[in-house]
Amino acid sequence: MPEPTELEKKERISVEKLVFLIIAVLVVVYIACDCIVYSLRQGxxxxxxxxxxxxxxxxxIGIYSFLYRENPIYRFLEHILVGLSVGYGTGVVWTEVIQPQWLDRMFGAEGQPANYLWLLVLIPGVxxxxxxxxxxxWISRxxxxxxMGTGAGGAFRGTFQFFFSERGQxxxxxxxxxxxxxGSLHxxxxxxxxxxxxxxxxxVLSYFFFTFRHETNPVLRGSSRLGRYFLMVCFGTIFGTTIQGRMSLFIDRLVFLYHDWLGISG
Incomplete structure (x- = not known):
């Protein structure tokens, strides 16, 4: 098939935008009518x-329209989601960190004495x-x-405890x-x-053991092959669990659309 020309591509994009716009208008009109009817029944x-x-x-529906192809509706909703996430995260940082952990301690909220030494925390923050x-x-470095040094030290300590503590791996x-x-073994x-x-x-450990060549050692060759199979089973299980989790989210959205929105039970 010959490749479409630039004019045909522009016409196709224009038609797709028009179709998406018509669908969006129909959905909005349907939701408006549904809300009016529901309010007449429920108040x-x-x-x-x-x-x-x-x-x-x-x-x-707008987010799932990405399954067809990227479109303006999906990009608009994506920007809304990112903006809401950033705004919500900023609110959480203010209410959970800045105000209770810094401002309240510095100015002495709830009858506590003020401690203006907390102003020093502002210097590394700036x-x-x-x-x-x-x-x-260079100042930020x-x-x-x-x-980074504090984080690396904490991560090293956590990793050491994760592997070599009493309940470590x-x-x-x-x-x-x-x-x-x-007195006997069972x-x-x-x-x-x-x-x-x-x-x-x-x-599995023998699969990553490269001190000796696997080709010249039959025991190491056989154990490393089994280790590769065990790794494949493990990664397949992890991938299947991930897919199952995503399918659970997808089923939850379908239940929301069919039951909560359209009112289809069963």
Missing amino acids: FDGFWERLGVGIGAICT MWYFQLSRRHV FVIMFF VIQTFKPILTESA FTWLNFSNLVFVVVVLC
Whole structure:
């Protein structure tokens, strides 16, 4: 097929915009009529409740229109979502961090004595904004260096505890294969589960063991191959769990559209 010309592309885009506009107008008109009918049945308070449901339905359908292709409706709703997220995050930072953790402690809210030493916190906070200046960007590097060093130290401590603490991942890898009871050793189903766990761990570790060549060592070659299969099963399970979670969100949106908006039960 010959490629469409620039004129044909512009005409196609114009037609698509017109179709999207008509669909959007029809949806808005339907929601307006639905809100009016609902308010006549349930009272004026029901109008605002139904309007909220209708706006939610418009946003849901508009976001899912991206499945067809990117369009102005999707971009508009995407910008609204990003703006609302930024605004909500700013409000949370103000109400949960700045006001209670800084302003109230500095000016002594709720009968507490004022402590103006908290003004010193403003200095490193202002230093962050010197990243916007090419000439004075070096000032921001001091506070970045401090926070990166503090974060790296905390992350190293957390990682060490995650692996080597009493309940850490490395310590929990050592599982008993045999159970001692009444002076004798027993092999139970729990021990069998532990044995499978240890075999899987060793096979997966051998897959990343490159000190010896896998081609010349049959034991290492076989264990690394099993380790690759175990990794594939693990990654497939993780991917399947992710897809299942996304499908749960999608089903929730469908239930909202069919039950809450259209009133279809069953």
